Amino acid sequence: MTTNRIPGWEHRLAEAIHAARDRPFRWGRHDCAIFAFDLRRDIAGGHDVAALWRGRYSTARGAVRVMRRLGWTSLEAAGRDLLGERLPSVHLAQRGDLVLANTGLGFGVCLGARAAGIAPGNGPGDPGGLILVPMAACALAWRV
Known part of the structure; x- marks a missing residue:
């Protein structure tokens, strides 16, 4: 699935990264999936797929339960379902x-x-929150 990025998406990306620096991690409110899919919505102008799970869990165990109820056995399965075909290599991201x-x-x-x-x-x-990792630490990528 390829989406078109909205004009000014670079600014929205920078704003999201800046805003996330001061927010602690919270399951179901400010976690990896909500951050990534909200960002996708904001830079590509798509619908809010994170509404499927936002606020429906408050622990890691709860996140797994919601994921299974939605039919996903892993984060990779959720990515395939919601984002379509992944890039053949993370190096193309x-x-x-x-x-x-x-x-x-x-x-x-x-x-x-x-x-x-x-x-x-x-x-x-340690409240957690925004972290940066090398792209070499990423296993899969999807075009936005």
Whole structure:
């Protein structure tokens, strides 16, 4: 599935990254899937697919249950269903394309040499939030 990016999408991408810097991770409110799919909606002008799961869980276990109810056995299955055919190689991803990392990131967005996404914290006192990982840490990519 290919979408057309709206004029000024680069500005919206930059704004989303900036806004996410100060927001802590929250399951069902500000997590990897909501961040990535809201960003896709905002830069491509599509409909709000994250409405399918936004606010319907508040834990990792709850996220898995909602994902299974929606018919997905993994984040990769959700990506295939919602984003269509993936790029043949992550190396073909461009700024603004969605990625799926093989680290703790989950879904994110390509920024060039790195991908940005939202991840849970690493323990007490770490609220999690925006993280950057090298694109080499991403397993799959989809064109936006």
